[in-house]
Each structure stands twice: as C-alpha cells, then as structure tokens.
Amino acid sequence: MAGVSQMPFRVLAFRMGAGLCPTELISAQGLMRSSPRTLRYLRYDPEVERPYSLQLFGGEPEAMARAAAVAKQHGAQVIDINMGCPVRKVTKSGAGSALLCDPLRAARIVTEVRSATGLPVTAKIRSGWDSAQKSYLEVALALEEAGLAALAVHPRTRAQGYSGSADWSVITELKRRLRMPVIGNGDVRSPLDARRMLEATGCDAVMIGRAALGNPWIFRELLGGAPPTPKERCELVLEHFRRHLEHGAVERLAVRSFRKHLGWYSHGLRGAASFRSEANRLERAAEVEAAARRFFAQAAGEPSPDAEREVDYRAAFG
Numbered sequence: 001m002a003g004v005s006q007m008p009f010r011v012l013a014f015r016m017g018a019g020l021c022p023t024e025l026i027s028a029q030g031l032m033r034s035s036p037r038t039l040r041y042l043r044y045d046p047e048v049e050r051p052y053s054l055q056l057f058g059g060e061p062e063a064m065a066r067a068a069a070v071a072k073q074h075g076a077q078v079i080d081i082n083m084g085c086p087v088r089k090v091t092k093s094g095a096g097s098a099l100l101c102d103p104l105r106a107a108r109i110v111t112e113v114r115s116a117t118g119l120p121v122t123a124k125i126r127s128g129w130d131s132a133q134k135s136y137l138e139v140a141l142a143l144e145e146a147g148l149a150a151l152a153v154h155p156r157t158r159a160q161g162y163s164g165s166a167d168w169s170v171i172t173e174l175k176r177r178l179r180m181p182v183i184g185n186g187d188v189r190s191p192l193d194a195r196r197m198l199e200a201t202g203c204d205a206v207m208i209g210r211a212a213l214g215n216p217w218i219f220r221e222l223l224g225g226a227p228p229t230p231k232e233r234c235e236l237v238l239e240h241f242r243r244h245l246e247h248g249a250v251e252r253l254a255v256r257s258f259r260k261h262l263g264w265y266s267h268g269l270r271g272a273a274s275f276r277s278e279a280n281r282l283e284r285a286a287e288v289e290a291a292a293r294r295f296f297a298q299a300a301g302e303p304s305p306d307a308e309r310e311v312d313y314r315a316a317f318g
Helices: 007-015 028-032 036-042 061-073 096-101 103-117 136-145 168-177 191-201 217-222 230-247 251-265 272-279 285-298
Strands: 053-057 078-083 121-128 150-157 182-185 205-207
Touching: 007 230, 028 036, 028 053, 028 061, 053 061, 061 078, 061 103, 078 096, 078 103, 096 103, 096 121, 096 136, 103 121, 103 136, 121 136, 136 150, 136 168, 150 168, 168 182, 168 191, 182 191, 191 205, 191 217, 230 251, 230 285, 251 272, 251 285, 272 285
Parallel strands: 053 078, 078 121, 121 150, 150 182, 182 205
Antiparallel strands: none
C-alpha cells in the first residue's frame, strides 16, 4: 500500500499479530540502479520484521532478478512480486496486473528471481485483466510450476479496480487446484469477514488491506484479542506519528504525509469529519500531537451510517 506499508506501520502491524507485512511497492528499475530514493523504501526493523518481505514490481525478468539480488543484499528474506496492481503507471510498463495477460513472462520472472536470490518468492494476482480475460488459473498454474512459494489472490479484475464485489469462488477454485499455499484477499473488513473467508474458501491465510488502514488492532482481534481502549488508541496513534517523523527526512513533509493516517485513524469516531478538516491544515509536529490528543481523548467509537463513504482510500490504493 503506497505510503502506508512503510517501516513504522509494518512494525505496528507485526506487534499486533500480523504474520507477514510486505513493503509498499518498490520499482525494480529504481532498485536495480540503486536509486537513493528507491533505497529509502528498503529500511526495516530486523528485530520486529521477521520475515522481511520486500514487494517488487516490474515487467522484465532480467531486471527483476537483478533488483531482487539487490534486495537480498539489503536484508530481504522474501521477495514478493506484485502482479495485481491496476494503476496505469504500473501496467503501462508491463508490470502489475499487465502480467496477467502474459503467464509465460510472469512465470519467467519467478524463475529468474528464485535463481538470482535463492529466496522464497511469493506473488499477488487478480482474477484477470477484465471480465473477458479471467486468466487467474492459467497464471497461477504457471507460477506454481516456476516454483512460487505462495500465492495471494484478489478476486477482482484489473478493470474493476476496487469497485464491485470480490468473487471468493476464485479463491476456492485456486485452493482446490494448487499445491502451494493460497492467501485470500478482498472484502475482508472485519475479523468476522476473515473467518468467513477461511471457512468459505479453504484458503491458507487471509491478506488484509483497506481494513488495516487506521486499524492495526484488527490483527490482534483476529487472534482473539480485544479492540483498543480510547487511551490505547490515542497512544498508538501518537507512537505511529513519532516513528513516522523519525522515518521521514523533513518535519513538514512528514506531517503532511501523515495527515491521511489521521483521517483513517479517526474513521467512525465522533467528530471525525471536523477533525479531518483540522488535520489537513496541520504543518508542525507539535500541532499534530496536540490535535491528536484532544480528538482521540474525547472520541467515541460510534460509526455513522455513511462512515465508509467519508474515508478516501485512494491515497493508498491509487
């Protein structure tokens, strides 16, 4: 998730019980060239992030292999290949969900990356390019033959983006046809949804995206833990912000990039709309601390009927 699954958020998710937290999308071309900007995405906490899964995107097998080798040098323990991103700036280079149209090239990428690193390789796919080209089974079988360690599937097509409903029957079929572990993804908004997916599809694990935005406690709840108390919510938001500041290079830019997190953390709480309006004007770290303490100390977790529409997830999902 762009601008979300950076080291500070991954650390929180691991602490809350997540089993695997891949990095945000990292360009194979940028990593292959050791671009300073790209290398900043590689920062991780070796004490917490076990295993450290680095998510690559690219369309050229040789470039992906060279980039994966650089990733291994920087500590990567799992290489996760994105074959599902629907964003045009990714697909126009033959990467992301464009690979669903070329199963042989997708498989070759897996083969080359495995050969270059010796690391486990995972991938995420969608059900296909569009309703007329649902290639998920052909792609998955080719990836398994190439030695993929596990496959995550988001059962929407590239054309759907994040609209409509995820077709969980796709996950069911893949689990029935494949030997490797299958990870289900799509329309899991709560621990109850995750349990329903496990039972309905037989998948080996569940991947959570949007439901974790502003709610890292969902991983704890999935393991039977309690939801956050108001005090815990406030303290964790502030801890996330401080880690985010340390992770960033410039205070003003770090504050601005954290505004979206404040919006997600306030989702469903009393006074959230007013708080988001205030948060979008904050410029200094001290202002964020004061505003967050004031809001989260008084907010009550009572979602409004249209709470889902109030939150804009595009910053994370393109």
